Amino acid sequence: MDKIIVENLSKAFGSSGVLHDLSFSIREGEFLSILGPSGCGKTTILRILIGLESPDSGAIYKDGKEITRLPPYQRNMGIVFQNYALFENMSVLQNVEYALLKSSSTKAEYNPSTARSKAKLMLDIVGLTDHLSKKPRELSGGQQQRVAIARTLALNPDVILFDEPMSALDVDTRLSLRSELKELQKHFGTTMVYITHDQEEAFALSDRIMVMDAGVIHQLDTPHNLIHHPADDYVKCFVIKNIDIKINSLIQYAQRREEFL
């Protein structure tokens, strides 16, 4: 079933970028990655989906209802930014508590004590129980991103958008966070839309991948179909080139390891 349907979306962005008449849908509970070089318009799509920006034309439907004009907080969606966007002046626990107590969608449900236990629960799920009273700047990048994820999840959105959440993290952290993210999705069944320019990440995580360039969707399909049935030369080059690079670097790594040994 389609969770979100986007129809004929157009939008000028940045100094020269334009989204051209995009139409696509996102399925309930799927993990969809939007893959493309920087400046191709993927972040703009995300910001339009959640309502931080408005399209020049086109419509967006969620669960069959049009949400194009709804303000972000009425869409029951969450977003996780590359730079975490934590409340630096608050502790880890307060970051989540504060969101629960002040959000227009949850403040009626919670009082300070229920908010606290819910916040603790969410932080436990992302493995931060030992860091509750720390300030964000005392945490590592990966831990900070976990706080941001916990804060977003706490409000029970049915769609979470990720704007290159791991591009500032080191390789090891990325790998572990990646698998945790996959776990979380299974656990909560949330629909996730994930922006990245890292093909490996997209292939590892996604149910489907949307390959974009210069404001145009080249193909939206499963990883398998992207490799075996590329829609056009762009997708073919893009996917294969990256697989080649991957293979090359593996070979190099193996050689170096041998030398070292």
Place this chain on the structure above:
Amino acid sequence: MKHIMAFVLSALLLMASGFSAFAEPAVPVAPERTAELNTDSNKVVIYSGAEEYRNEYFKQRLSEEFPDYDIVIEYMPTGNLAAKLAAEGTDTDMDIFYDLDFSYAGLVEQYLADVSDYDQSIYVDDCKVASGKYLAATRNGGAIIVNPSVLEAKGLDLPTSYQDLLKPEYKGLVSMPDPKSSGTGYMFVKSLVNVWGEEEAFDYFEALSENILQFTSSGSGPVNALIQGEAAIGLGMTAQAVTAINEGAELEILFFEEGSPYSLYGYAMPEGKEVRKAVKDVFDFFYTTLVLEDKALFYPEQVFIGQTNEIENYPTDIAYADMSNNTTAEKTRLLENWEF
């Protein structure tokens, strides 16, 4: 017989005018009030270019005379005072100004209330104001004032003429107020222009500027610099020097043959202030009483017919310089060429 009568009469008239200085002082009477005055507010704000000790005296006398009025006297350097009026026009908190240089008063005349109904026959001739916009308050005489101990320490003699001040050994020892910002400074320039002619006078000041330590912004600057030992010779105000001497400063007052330059200071009300009773009462009190007392106690040089004042250590029989043609337009013209 007729001729004899005419001769005697004219002789009597001559005597009367010639000896008017020794006549009984006239008692100033404020003009009668014809219109109803506004009594809404008892506040009177006076800006004064006079020194602090004189303002203190005025404050005390006014509070004795008008216990119900809220009277404020604020010192403001005469240039600032004029600039304030010029900028604000009649939209000012100033109700009365006191001791503003005539040349400045002329520049702001357009903003002043008419006071021509005050009898000016009590003033000596050069203190009468033709426009009737302000009244004379003070004659500020200038002198060459020296600090003998500073000169002595450097083994130098007292100067005896303006030409002496050009001697190289006085380099950096002479202090003079800037004629552009100080009326005292200007009166020295004007007096020498009148005696020597413009070209020679300006050549003189050009040469003098070699020896000048500092052109002070205020007319009281040089005497204070002398007291502090910063300068040895100052072109300053006689009255200020006398006050300093009476307070224990070792200064000497000299006059050169060109005579003592002087400038006149006046008082007035900005237009629209004269309709307030409190302001008018205070102004009248200045006219009838305070200005005379101020002359008797602090600035004795003659303003009123028949008033002679004696102050300890104040030079007597001062020979004044020629201060003719001392108009606002002339001042603007002369200072346009002043570049030192």
Place this chain on the structure above:
Amino acid sequence: MRSGGLSVRKWSPAASLKLLLCCFWLFSIILPLLRMLSTIATVDVASVITARKFSRAFSHSIAASTVSTMISVVLAGILSWCVARTNIRHKTILNTLITVPMLIPSISHGMGLIIILGANGWLARLLGLTGGIYGFWGIVIGSVMYSFPVAYLMLYDVLLYEDATPYEAADVMGLKAADRFFAITFPYLRKPLISVVFAAFTMIITDYGVPLMVGGKYTTLPVMMYQDVIGMLDFGKGSVIGMILLIPALIACILDMANRDKGNAAFIGKPYTPKDNRLRDTCAILIIGFLIVLIFLPIGSFAVLGFINKYPIDMTLSLSNITQAVHMGALKYLCNSLVIASVVSVFGTALAVFNAYMTARNKTKMSYVLHLMSITSLAIPGIVLGLSYVMFFKKSPIYGTFAILFLVNSMHFFASPYLMAYNTFGKINENLEDVGSTLGIPHFLIIRDVLLPQAAGTILEMVSYFFVNCMMTISAVSFLSNVNTKPVALMITQFEGQMQLECAAFVSLLILVVNIIMKYAIFLIKKKLS
């Protein structure tokens, strides 16, 4: 389809607030300035500029300001290096001592200089110096006195945040100290140095307090402007000179902006930690100590002067200056100053924070207009601003009230605190508001609970900046205040006009004490916050 509804809802409040701010700037800076410049129409500008006295004053200003700026920046550089790059202790105290000269008006520095180095100054007599300090060197020494702490603070910050990695690389390569300086430190310092140089230069070239006191015959442009406006009531000519004085400040502004945009990424890296070096630290202590003594000579001198009878004829200790100052209303005027400083530090800070929010965190085309308007005040000398306010506001109901003093001071000192807020807001996470709106947290809550607490340190510094400057400003308020609203700093010019140095010294001291208390209070609050 167009979704205009959303865009209207999202942009309208911010855009209208910005419009409101622009209108505010129009009335509080642009129109008054234009009103004053309109007086230029009556002046033959060419004849003013080509006059010999003008070109002389102009070259005096340039020469004195250039030399003062160079000395000031070099001194600040040495001193900031001594504090930032050594392991000496009590750096907070040293920083406080070094910046004390920033807490008194420049005219007080001129006064202090006369007391110690004047023809009859005690140090001049002690050292047998003759000739005095009036003129070029007087202006230079006085200008350095009050401008170098500003340069010091800027350079200290720069050195503190310099990335240490290049130095580590240099150590590995075995570079000599001199090479290190020219290869790493100097290129890194080049850009901030330009900012520092222009900030100091602008400050010095627009000041008239020091040249008025110790300039002697060496007339500078601000003094000439002072003479023309005050002495000759020639507002037109004053405006022409005011315009000329705007130029270096404008250049400084433009350069500064160009610099700022490029230098943003320089913050990542590892802070520099000085290695242990006894000899270096001892030398640094000696240099710092020597300079602090120099700084405190004039301040200390008038601290003494405030308590003696009549310098130098009656050197007995007395409280007569205090009684006289109090009798003349020093306490009432001090209260006026405190009221003005308090209101301005609250109102000005609020306005600057609001303005900076609109320009740094809500970027639209109008933000640039707003940003430019906000920093123009940096380029307007106080005397120009004050004069333009008189002309523009004299018919308005706020004229002659405290309100106009609040306004003129808020505007006069706006740019620096505004830039502090602008920079801080620029560094705070750019997605905060977005995260707030997606989480459904109202915008004002995000500002109140997250943004402002993160900027608390900066806001306190802004409050203190406004307060301290309101306490000591003379130029902008001298035309606008009257007997009811007069701030205490104007008593200094009142006394100075009559050369009553003792009373003027006492009033300077009063201002210094209030400002030190304020600084200390801010220090305590900041300490408690962190």
